[in-house]
Structure formats: C-alpha cells, structure tokens
Amino acid sequence: MKSVKWQATLCVLLSSAAILSACGSDKSATGATNASNTASATPSAKQETISVSTNVVGEQAKFLQTLAENFQKENPTIKVEFSAPGKDYGDIMKVKMASNEMPDVFATHGWAKLKYGQFLADLKNEPWANTLDDAIKSIVTDETGKVYVLPMDQDKSGLAYNVDILEKYEIAVPKTYDELMKAAEIIKTKSGGKVSPFHVGGSDIWPVGQFFDYFANPLYISPSANSASKLLDGSFDWSNWDKFAQMYSDLYKNGYLNKDVLTAKYNDDAKALAEGKTAFLFYGAYIIQEAMKINPQLHAGIMPIPSVVEGDTPTFVGGEKTTWGVSKNSKHMEAAKKFVAYFAKPENAQLVADSNGLPAGIKGIKVNAGDLTKYYEQYKDVRVLPYFDRVFLPNGMWDVMCKNGQDIIAGGVTAKQFSDNMKSEFIRLKAAAK
Structure with a gap:
C-alpha cells in the first residue's frame, strides 16, 4: 500500500481551503466541536447552526470533520457543530430517539431502515439520489422509493x-x-x-x-x-x-x-x-x-x-459504512440537506471512500484503494x-x-x-x- 496515500488525501482536502487549520487543530474529533474556528465573521443573526453526529472513530472521524470544515468555509452562513463520540454513539442516539431530538444530520452505522428509518427525512428528491451505486441502493432505499441516507462508501x-x-x-x-x-x-x-x-x-x-x-x-x-x-x-x-x-x-x-x-x-x-x-x-x-x-x-x-x-x-x-441522513424533524432542513449534498459531490464522496479503502456509494467513482485494490x-x-x-x-x-x-x-x-x-x-x- 502506498505510504503517502492518507497524507495525499488530506492534502487534497486542505488545498480546497487554504486557511483551514483542522489537521493542526487541538480540537479532537471525539466530542462536539465547532467545525470552523477560522471562518470569516458572519453576523450571528444571519447564521444558522446544524448539529452533525457520526459513529465513525479515529482518523476517519477527523477526516469527516475536515470535510465539514471545508463545507463551512464555502457556506459561512451555516455553522456546523460536529460530534464524533466514539463508543458512546449508540447510547447517545438511543436517548435522542427516546426524546425525539435527533441531530440535524447523523450517521446510521448500518441501521438506516431498521433502527433510524422513522426518524429520517426522505432524500429521494435530492439531485444526488439518482446516482446511488446499484450494489448499495437496495440497502438504503425501500419499495416506496424513499432514500434514507447518502452512502459515501459501502462496506x-x-x-x-x-x-x-x-x-x-x-x-x-x-x-x-x-x-x-x-x-x-x-x-x-x-x-x-x-x-x-x-x-x-x-x-x-x-x-x-x-x-x-x-x-x-x-x-x-x-x-x-x-x-x-x-x-x-x-x-x-x-x-x-x-x-x-x-x-x-x-x-x-x-x-x-x-x-x-x-x-x-x-x-x-x-x-x-x-x-x-x-x-x-x-x-x-x-x-x-x-x-x-x-x-x-x-x-x-x-x-x-x-x-x-x-x-x-x-x-x-457488507452494507452501509459511512453515511449521512437528515432528521425529518430538523428545524434547519435546507441547511442539513445542503451539508449532505456537499458530501455527495463525486470528488468528496471519492475522498471518503479513498480514506476507508472501500468501494464508493456513488456511481462512476473509481476509488484509489492503493494496494487493497488487488484484493x-x-x-x-x-x-x-x-x-x-x-x-x-x-x-x-x-x-x-x-x-x-x-x-x-x-x-x-x-x-x-x-x-x-x-x-x-x-x-x-x-x-x-x-
């Protein structure tokens, strides 16, 4: 496997936001954090905040956080509160489901339909919905055509x-x-x-x-x-x-x-x-x-x-791996959908899939899995x-x-x-x- 693969991928991310400081930030991806400490000042009255939570851990969590920061750089009127609580994610989400106070955007860690389905907005009308790879489509959609989540890669x-x-x-x-x-x-x-x-x-x-x-x-x-x-x-x-x-x-x-x-x-x-x-x-x-x-x-x-x-x-x-779904009760629906759409861009979906060395969830993306490709x-x-x-x-x-x-x-x-x-x-x- 190419030893520079991970570093090269991060460089691609960083080049899209020259002043991004995520890799050197002292903010850990193991808890809630503002996804942009360096965003240009925007009057708070014009800025809305979306909560984003993932079960992903370690370097992959930091990677998603970096992309979230890039998103905020491009959308300064949207503040992202990013959270990656690690092993506590499942318990945290149980509490949120019980109180019906889900994050605006959240990962479903393999349970888009069975566990989280009733809490998820239908994303079938999103522009990226018709680009889902055939191998993963049936796992994140149902017979009515509802699209539960964006699968950036597939396990x-x-x-x-x-x-x-x-x-x-x-x-x-x-x-x-x-x-x-x-x-x-x-x-x-x-x-x-x-x-x-x-x-x-x-x-x-x-x-x-x-x-x-x-x-x-x-x-x-x-x-x-x-x-x-x-x-x-x-x-x-x-x-x-x-x-x-x-x-x-x-x-x-x-x-x-x-x-x-x-x-x-x-x-x-x-x-x-x-x-x-x-x-x-x-x-x-x-x-x-x-x-x-x-x-x-x-x-x-x-x-x-x-x-x-x-x-x-x-x-x-196999099945779902790295996903984003939108809470059907989100008070910031358009901002949340915009966040998900950012990750659905082929170049960003490819970066996520590359970072995990897994097939992409979007059609037409050839993932660079390094030496894993041969396997x-x-x-x-x-x-x-x-x-x-x-x-x-x-x-x-x-x-x-x-x-x-x-x-x-x-x-x-x-x-x-x-x-x-x-x-x-x-x-x-x-x-x-x-």
Missing part, C-alpha cells in the same frame, strides 16, 4: 491481516475456520508468544461483537442448510449458540487472543497490526488505514471470512452477505452480544449462559419491537 469486510507475518511463518491465507485455528497455533508457537494471532480491543466493547457478527453468517446463514428462516420467525434453537460462544472462549483459553483483551482499546488493535504484534483483526480495510498512520511501510491485506461448515465457501460482510479484484466473486445482527437480531441485541462476549472471557458466564442470555433478550426485544 465489504473480511479479516485484515499482516502479510509479512503470514509470509514469515509460511502460512497460506486460511479459507476455513479450522485452517484459521491452525494458523493461529503456528503463529503463537513459532513467535514464542510475541505475536498474538488475533487482537481485540475489548475495553471499547464493540470490537468484541465483530467476531460474532463475522462468524455468525458462516455458522448459521451462508451454508446451503442454514437457520436463516428460523432466526427470522423466532423458532431458532438458541442452544445452537453454545458452540459459537465456546469458539470465542477458546480463542482466549488457547492463547490466540491478546492477554489484555478486556483492557485494550480499538486503537490498540491498529497499533498491534502496525507493529507486527498481531496477525489477524476482525475489521475491514479501515483498520489498515489506521495502522498505516503508525507504520506507513506496513504490508497488510484483506481476506474473506473463512467458512465454518464443511462444503461452504468464504464470504464477506478487491482477487475476491470480486466472493459473496457479500449483510451483517448478521442487522438482519437477524432485533434492535438492542448488539449490546447483549458484546457484553456476553466480554463476560465469557472474564469468566462471568459459561457458553450455555451466554446462549440463554441471547435467547431471553431475543424474545424480549423482538416482542418490544412489535
């Missing part, structure tokens, strides 16, 4: 891995879960424990859920004989989750996970990949972009999620399935899955208790959603 995720580590230990890219576990044992043994086969920033809780969201599909959905219909109609036998919970517990018991899994953070995952201290991560290409900020010489790749059931084949997970080409025919929790679990189950994942590592629950908790919460949350 196509598997495992990120350190190419040099696999080459050093002469390991072929695993295609099955058994092969993945054999690779983990080789790495742990031959490195003398210096390289953790997998690294999970469990303190941030959501990275724990990544494992389950990745491997639920090859366990229950992608095989020809699957449990998809039973999960949808509520007749799934949750004792079948025992094996899944045990798989995660075994990663830790066998020494395949970092020892500090319960105190490590997401940023530590990127650092471990960059420094050659882990081989595999349960994230998409965006984690590689984070790691390359630490080590521009990193050789990393992406691979499909290995199959689990005999006779099945590897898959990717997308190599695996172009691999099936892309929706994230398991977005289709088969009711709203709220993600937190249950993550918390129990933490607890089974800490020894607070057994595999059976994990399954029992999933069953009881599934029934409760599904009933509450009716």
Whole structure:
C-alpha cells in the first residue's frame, strides 16, 4: 500500500481551503466541536447552526470533520457543530430517539431502515439520489422509493491481516475456520508468544461483537442448510449458540487472543497490526488505514471470512459504512440537506471512500484503494452477505452480544449462559419491537 496515500488525501482536502487549520487543530474529533474556528465573521443573526453526529472513530472521524470544515468555509452562513463520540454513539442516539431530538444530520452505522428509518427525512428528491451505486441502493432505499441516507462508501469486510507475518511463518491465507485455528497455533508457537494471532480491543466493547457478527453468517446463514428462516420467525434453537460462544472462549483459553483483551482499546488493535504484534483483526480495510498512520511501510491485506461448515465457501460482510441522513424533524432542513449534498459531490464522496479503502456509494467513482485494490479484484466473486445482527437480531441485541462476549472471557458466564442470555433478550426485544 502506498505510504503517502492518507497524507495525499488530506492534502487534497486542505488545498480546497487554504486557511483551514483542522489537521493542526487541538480540537479532537471525539466530542462536539465547532467545525470552523477560522471562518470569516458572519453576523450571528444571519447564521444558522446544524448539529452533525457520526459513529465513525479515529482518523476517519477527523477526516469527516475536515470535510465539514471545508463545507463551512464555502457556506459561512451555516455553522456546523460536529460530534464524533466514539463508543458512546449508540447510547447517545438511543436517548435522542427516546426524546425525539435527533441531530440535524447523523450517521446510521448500518441501521438506516431498521433502527433510524422513522426518524429520517426522505432524500429521494435530492439531485444526488439518482446516482446511488446499484450494489448499495437496495440497502438504503425501500419499495416506496424513499432514500434514507447518502452512502459515501459501502462496506465489504473480511479479516485484515499482516502479510509479512503470514509470509514469515509460511502460512497460506486460511479459507476455513479450522485452517484459521491452525494458523493461529503456528503463529503463537513459532513467535514464542510475541505475536498474538488475533487482537481485540475489548475495553471499547464493540470490537468484541465483530467476531460474532463475522462468524455468525458462516455458522448459521451462508451454508446451503442454514437457520436463516428460523432466526427470522423466532423458532431458532438458541442452544445452537453454545458452540459459537465456546469458539470465542477458546480463542482466549488457547492463547490466540491478546492477554489484555478486556483492557485494550480499538486503537490498540491498529497499533498491534502496525507493529507486527498481531496477525489477524476482525475489521475491514479501515483498520489498515489506521495502522498505516503508525507504520506507513506496513504490508497488510484483506481476506474473506473463512467458512465454518464443511462444503461452504468464504464470504464477506457488507452494507452501509459511512453515511449521512437528515432528521425529518430538523428545524434547519435546507441547511442539513445542503451539508449532505456537499458530501455527495463525486470528488468528496471519492475522498471518503479513498480514506476507508472501500468501494464508493456513488456511481462512476473509481476509488484509489492503493494496494487493497488487488484484493478487491482477487475476491470480486466472493459473496457479500449483510451483517448478521442487522438482519437477524432485533434492535438492542448488539449490546447483549458484546457484553456476553466480554463476560465469557472474564469468566462471568459459561457458553450455555451466554446462549440463554441471547435467547431471553431475543424474545424480549423482538416482542418490544412489535
């Protein structure tokens, strides 16, 4: 991957607003901040403020903030209050939904229709609406033609891995879960424990859920004989989750996970990949972009999620990635739509997609994914399935899955208790959603 890719992308952004100070700003993208401290003075009576909130973290959050600042430079009568609260985003949005006080513009992190649909304005009449890429269009629209969000890019995720580590230990890219576990044992043994086969920033809780969201599909959905219909109609036998919970517990018991899994953070995952201290991560290409900020010489790749059931084949997970939707109750509707339209400009949508190394959500954009391009080409025919929790679990189950994942590592629950908790919460949350 080109070591200057991220810096070059930022330079493109900065060149469009010469006096922009975002990259050197002491304002973090981890909380609410005025998107422009350097905008030319505009009488406050003529300026309206829009609130903008995203679930995106790290460098990508700073990147979106920089674009938001560029927008304000071009639209000095619109003040942008930009917020990227990180792991607290989901909880914050629950409170806002309960009080029906949504941000003017907000990210839907994969839940545009199922979770946030009733709070979103229809954007079908926006000029960019007819430019949505066919691969993502059905995910962010419905049968009535409603366009829920602008998808700047589209997720196509598997495992990120350190190419040099696999080459050093002469390991072929695993295609099955058994092969993945054999690779983990080789790495742990031959490195003398210096390289953790997998690294999970469990303190941030959501990275724990990544494992389950990745491997639920090859366990229950992608095989020809699957449990998809039973999960949808509520007749799934949750004792079948025992094996899944045990798989995660075994990663830790066998020494395949970092020892500090319960105190490590997401940023530590990127650092471990960059420094050659882990081989595999349960994230998409965006984690590689984070790691390359630490080590521009990193050789990393992406691979499909290995199959689990005999006779099945590897898959990717995908769907919405970086999105903006507009609150249907926004008091600044036109300003909010103008903000979203700015990100829909092909040059800006491409910058966002480039920054994540992912396919664009807008037609006609050829993303510069650097060295990752060869992986997308190599695996172009691999099936892309929706994230398991977005289709088969009711709203709220993600937190249950993550918390129990933490607890089974800490020894607070057994595999059976994990399954029992999933069953009881599934029934409760599904009933509450009716």
